Amino acid sequence: MPRIPLFPNDTMSPEQRAVHDRIVSGPRGRIQGPLRAALHNPELADKWQALGALLRYGTGLPPRLSEIAILVTGRACNSPFEWYAHRAEAEKAGIEQPVIEAILAGAEPPGLSADDAAVYRYAVELNRHNSVSDATYNVALARLGARTVVELTALVGYYTMVAMTLNCHEIPLPEGVVPAFALPQHAALAE
Numbered sequence: 001m002p003r004i005p006l007f008p009n010d011t012m013s014p015e016q017r018a019v020h021d022r023i024v025s026g027p028r029g030r031i032q033g034p035l036r037a038a039l040h041n042p043e044l045a046d047k048w049q050a051l052g053a054l055l056r057y058g059t060g061l062p063p064r065l066s067e068i069a070i071l072v073t074g075r076a077c078n079s080p081f082e083w084y085a086h087r088a089e090a091e092k093a094g095i096e097q098p099v100i101e102a103i104l105a106g107a108e109p110p111g112l113s114a115d116d117a118a119v120y121r122y123a124v125e126l127n128r129h130n131s132v133s134d135a136t137y138n139v140a141l142a143r144l145g146a147r148t149v150v151e152l153t154a155l156v157g158y159y160t161m162v163a164m165t166l167n168c169h170e171i172p173l174p175e176g177v178v179p180a181f182a183l184p185q186h187a188a189l190a191e
Contacts, residue, residue, distance in 0.1 A: 003170050007039035015042040023049050034165035055155045060148035063093040069123040071103045076127035077163030080179035118143045126156045
């Protein structure tokens with residue numbers, strides 16, 4: 001059960017409706033997750049969706065690498081909704097089930113390509129330590145280049161914000177979907 005009213009709903013202002021319509025007519029094709037809460041402030045939601053679209057669809061990271069970083073972040077932030085949404089996107093991007101299951105378990109997946117491993121390790125360290133070691137940074141920089149490392153860092157930061165919003169406001173999973181793990185605030189209750 002969400003902690004706040006979520007959009008879309010019948011009480012939307014013209015500004016909220018305009019942002020909603022931009023979101024659903026863009027590459028997402030629908031509104032879900034954190035944007036349902038962000039619409040409480042239409043300007044925030046509009047800038048949020050623009051940044052998200054850029055980071056998701058307009059970087060040097062191919063979908064496979066983006067989804068590895070997003071899955072690592074969703075799991076590190078214990079966000080069941082982010083995990084649910086991006087597990088499906090990861091599968092579409094060709095990420096193998098053993099890789100997905102290892103990330104879910106908090107383990108480094110075996111047999112990653114050099115690029116996959118660079119992104120995985122970068123995302124793990126950034127989530128765990130709020131920075132990355134020189135060794136991890138240098139590998140990512142050599143494999144991806146400066147621009148894409150900047151984009152990767154922004155992607156992890158953006159999906160941390162997404163996860164926090166989903167978790168804090170308890171944005172619900174679609175009906176019938178069982179969470180892969182409990183929300184942080186419910187984890188003690190699940191044990």
